[in-house]
Amino acid sequence: MTAAVRVFFVGGAISYRALFNWIRPGIYVTTMLGSPLFQILFFTYLGRYTHSENESFFVVGNAVQVSSMSAIYGMTMGIANERQFGTLQPLLATPANRLAVFSGRALPFVANGLFVSAFGFAVGRVFLHFHPAGRTLPMLALVVLVTTWSCTAFGLLIGSIGLHARDVFFAANLVYFLMLLVCGVNVANGDLPGWLATIGRGLPLTHGIEAARRIAAGAALGDVSRMVVVEALIGLAYGVAAYGLFRLFEAEGRRRASLETF
Amino acid sequence: MIRLFYAGWLFHLKNLTNSTFFLLIAVLQPVIFASIAFFMFKSGSRGGTLLYAALGAGLMGSWSSTLFGSGGAIQWQRWQGTLEILIAAPAPFLIVLVPLTLATSSIGLYSICATLLWGRLFFGVPLHFVHPFQLAVALPTTVVSLGLMGLLLASTFVLYRHASAFSNLLEYPVWLVTGLLVPLSLLPGWVSWIAWTLAPSWGIRAIRDGAFGGSSAWPEVGMCAALGVAYLVLGSLFLHNFERLARQRATLALT
Numbered sequence: 001m002t003a004a005v006r007v008f009f010v011g012g013a014i015s016y017r018a019l020f021n022w023i024r025p026g027i028y029v030t031t032m033l034g035s036p037l038f039q040i041l042f043f044t045y046l047g048r049y050t051h052s053e054n055e056s057f058f059v060v061g062n063a064v065q066v067s068s069m070s071a072i073y074g075m076t077m078g079i080a081n082e083r084q085f086g087t088l089q090p091l092l093a094t095p096a097n098r099l100a101v102f103s104g105r106a107l108p109f110v111a112n113g114l115f116v117s118a119f120g121f122a123v124g125r126v127f128l129h130f131h132p133a134g135r136t137l138p139m140l141a142l143v144v145l146v147t148t149w150s151c152t153a154f155g156l157l158i159g160s161i162g163l164h165a166r167d168v169f170f171a172a173n174l175v176y177f178l179m180l181l182v183c184g185v186n187v188a189n190g191d192l193p194g195w196l197a198t199i200g201r202g203l204p205l206t207h208g209i210e211a212a213r214r215i216a217a218g219a220a221l222g223d224v225s226r227m228v229v230v231e232a233l234i235g236l237a238y239g240v241a242a243y244g245l246f247r248l249f250e251a252e253g254r255r256r257a258s259l260e261t262f
Numbered sequence: 263m264i265r266l267f268y269a270g271w272l273f274h275l276k277n278l279t280n281s282t283f284f285l286l287i288a289v290l291q292p293v294i295f296a297s298i299a300f301f302m303f304k305s306g307s308r309g310g311t312l313l314y315a316a317l318g319a320g321l322m323g324s325w326s327s328t329l330f331g332s333g334g335a336i337q338w339q340r341w342q343g344t345l346e347i348l349i350a351a352p353a354p355f356l357i358v359l360v361p362l363t364l365a366t367s368s369i370g371l372y373s374i375c376a377t378l379l380w381g382r383l384f385f386g387v388p389l390h391f392v393h394p395f396q397l398a399v400a401l402p403t404t405v406v407s408l409g410l411m412g413l414l415l416a417s418t419f420v421l422y423r424h425a426s427a428f429s430n431l432l433e434y435p436v437w438l439v440t441g442l443l444v445p446l447s448l449l450p451g452w453v454s455w456i457a458w459t460l461a462p463s464w465g466i467r468a469i470r471d472g473a474f475g476g477s478s479a480w481p482e483v484g485m486c487a488a489l490g491v492a493y494l495v496l497g498s499l500f501l502h503n504f505e506r507l508a509r510q511r512a513t514l515a516l517t
Contacts, residue, residue: 022427026427027427030427030428030430030431031427031430031431034430034431035430035431035433035434038431038433038434038435038438039434041434041438042434042437042438042444045438045444045448045449046299046302046443046444047302048444048448049443049444049445049448050299050302050303050305050306051306051307052301052302052303052305052306053305167282169283170282170283170286173283173286173291174286174290177290177291177294177295178294180294180295180298181294181297181298181301186298186302187298187301187302187305188305191301191304191305192301
């Protein structure tokens with residue numbers, strides 16, 4: 001195993017265990033599973049009352065969206081907590097491959113997001129009238145995987161900003177709530193004003209949720225391939241931007257000797 | 263005592279108003295949730311109920327600020343190292359803590375103002391209230407009962423090490439079971455029994471009666487006030503118990 005690959009996998013796993021504040025079972029169950037459970041129930045019942053869309057619309061939208069909890073908050077913690085916990089300087093003093101250090105952190109959060117999303121779909125299956133055909137499940141899993149990856153890349157971007165900003169969790173919270181509004185989670189993109197819909201189309205989740213809804217309704221993977229590719233490309237763009245910011249703030253922090261100052 | 267109460271409330275109100283986290287949950291989050299509700303109501307051709315959505319989303323924000331502010335109130339004092347000083351002070355700890363929990367619910371008024379203003383400016387929500395006086399009484403009664411509910415949360419959450427995670431868990435369920443946006447008639451029958459014990463469910467009914475008319479808000483205002491008194495009694499009992507155990511076991515400052 002080369003050093004970069006080891007840093008990618010082992011470093012990623014260690015940073016997940018060290019920096020993800022919600023890893024303790026008591027917090028994980030209440031925050032990562034309990035909160036999504038009630039979020040899905042809340043919006044589905046609200047949807048029933050407003051008659052805005054069918055039940056499956058809300059189950060799929062929210063079950064995919066809850067994966068971003070791990071992606072946005074987790075990834076923000078996974079990067080920005082290095083600075084909060086005072087470990088950023090030793091980390092950046094090592095000769096480790098920066099791309100491996102940076103991208104290895106994403107892997108556990110992608111897996112985590114996938115798990116939370118699967119739990120969300122199970123909630124829809126058990127408590128609500130959501131019964132997708134068995135053959136759609138692998139395709140749904142693929143779409144959720146791509147969407148979670150895309151959200152994680154976006155979380156990497158916010159985490160990178162956390163290497164410089166004073167209060168990055170404010171941004172993470174705000175982004176998370178805004179995604180509920182503009183990414184077609186509970187309001188169809190077509191029902192939003194044009195400018196909000198445009199913002200939504202530039203964010204992760206939007207295309208992934210749309211693809212997941214169509215697959216749950218019976219479409220084949222080929223029918224939604226374009227959306228899945230767009231979702232992946234959006235994630236790639238945010239990932240590249242995040243890495244660029246990470247290197248920029250590292251260089252800036254070294255130059256100004258301000259790596260861990262607030 | 264009144265001076266201490268007022269000074270504590272004002273201090274915590276200013277303190278919370280300066281916090282970006284509370285700005286987020288008391289102003290921005292309710293506005294975002296109100297927008298989601300507005301679009302959903304419009305999309306479902308329930309445009310006439312936008313004021314209903316604005317009031318519900320506003321009270322959702324009030325619950326969030328109370329939940330996050332009061333739920334971790336004692337823990338925060340512990341982390342900041344001020345708990346021992348407050349307990350050792352000659353004033354009863356209850357009189358020190360209640361202004362804090364009332365301040366967390368008071369900034370919930372920002373939520374209601376924000377969602378009403380947002381609805382008026384961007385969604386054309388008509389701000390016409392049928393019984394303004396009843397509404398003017400229902401709002402502060404709801405805020406005070408929420409604050410006293412916050413006292414109960416503060417005195418019980420302190421027993422749970424990860425109170426903040428518990429707060430994360432309780433946000434959506436209370437929004438749901440108190441009927442802030444979703445009528446209780448859509449939920450299973452047993453939910454109504456839970457709603458009976460929660461002040462926000464009576465508060466939102468009183469506020470809606472004041473805003474839309476139909477029936478008098480006074481019975482709901484009375485229930486809200488009665489629940490507030492019950493929370494105060496229970497909260498003071500739990501708080502007394504916590505203080506006694508923490509002194510006995512020397513665990514006051516342990517985080």
